Amino acid sequence: PRAFVAGYPIKHSRSPMIHGHWLETYGLSGSYEKIAVAPEGFADFMLRLKDADSPYRGGNITIPHKEAASKLADRIDPVAEELGAANTLWREDGLLHATNTDGIGFVANLDSQHPGWDKVERAVVLGAGGASRAILQALRDRGIPEVHVVNRTVERAQELVDRFGAPLQAHGMDALNSLLEGAGLFVNTSSLGMDGTAAPVLPFDRMREDAVVTDIVYVPLKTPFIQQAEQIGLPTVDGLGMLLHQAVPGFERWFGQKPEVTAALRQLVLDDIKAHA
Ligand code: SKM
Structure with missing residues (x-):
């Protein structure tokens, strides 16, 4: 074939x-x-x-x-x-x-690298583009109780909430820091920090101790957000695994x-x- x-x-x-x-x-x-x-x-x-x-x-x-x-x-x-x-x-x-298969690739990768990651109450997803959609759908289908979509243009995040329904919620960038409080999963699907602009420093230390930080970009493998999370000792998952699993x-x-x-x-x-x- x-x-x-x-x-x-x-x-x-x-x-x-x-x-x-x-x-x-x-x-x-x-x-x-x-x-x-x-x-x-x-x-x-x-x-x-x-x-x-x-x-x-x-x-x-x-x-x-x-x-x-x-x-x-x-x-x-x-x-x-x-x-x-x-x-x-x-x-x-x-x-x-x-x-x-992008969404199942995303969750299969997390399952293989951090079994039990899905026992979280709150997931925060940054970005509302094509890859974000597949991930939001997969997180909802996995039964994550709170899935927050944060995007520069809040209207685009709201469109996804309208499409996928509960448990999604839409926010602008100003909500990001407080949403990370107690969150168990952070997913970057945006190009923040990749397009020549500096990535904001996020308060990953306010997430749960066992929280997982993941990025869908795999070139470079260690994106600014992955680096920040590693520095404070949080488990991270890079974007290459999603490509392999999809x-x-x-x-x-x-x-x-x-x-x-x-x-x-x-x-x-x-x-x-x-x-x-
Ligand atoms: O969804 C995947 C697609 O199946 C293959 C691909 C690639 O070859 O870079 C990337 C993603 O869009």
């Missing part, structure tokens, strides 16, 4: 490295390739995928096509439908199916084997990140 990741730009994608490693590890024949698809060509790309003659069994969809993929697929599962975004496609019974369901569908996220796989991608730093 052949699979792909389609995006624009796509050069930076580590998905071929991840799936290639699994194909090799499990001795499977198949391939996984990068495809650059410009926005104006995406609808046509989806049409060709639906064709019975398509060489592909399925693939991943990344920025900026996730929303369009969710609309253009023949069948969409409830997770991707509610999100309005798909990152995993597969052909089955002549139809093109879509789901989104890849699992797609691989299993296309190639018929449930792959494992191992230390060796993580190291492979880390080495590549270092080589290009």
Whole structure:
């Protein structure tokens, strides 16, 4: 079988490295390739995928096509439908199916690195973009009692609260410090501190002692927020694990084997990140 990741730009994608490693590890024949698809060509790309003659069994969809993929697929599962975004496609019974694995990738990564992380009362998520959505949905579905969305434009946070309902609450940046009081999980999905501006220093010392601080960015691996949390001795989870875990369901569908996220796989991608730093 052949699979792909389609995006624009796509050069930076580590998905071929991840799936290639699994194909090799499990001795499977198949391939996984990068495809650059410009926005104006995406609808046509989806049409060709639906064709019975398509060489592909399925693939991943990344920025900026996730929303369009969710609309253009023949069948969409409830997770991707509610999100309005798909990152995993597969052909089955002549139809093109879509789901989104970003949220389950996020929680699977936390489960593997900090089992018990979900016993928290309060989670604080900074940012309201595409990645934030998938994470908010997954935190709600895991049953976290209070999920606070903090965003520079509070209206965008409110849109997500309207979409996902309780237990979400929307806030502007001014609420961030006091929300961290007693929180058990902090997730940065924003580009604060990454876009040349200095990251604010957050009072992570006011979180629970066993709180987990996580960032979805993985280049660099130690983002400003991860560094701040490490300095005061809080457990941290970097963004690379989410990328590795979101890849699992797609691989299993296309190639018929449930792959494992191992230390060796993580190291492979880390080495590549270092080589290009
Ligand atoms: O959702 C994932 C997608 O499946 C693959 C990817 C990549 O290759 O960089 C990133 C995320 O958008």
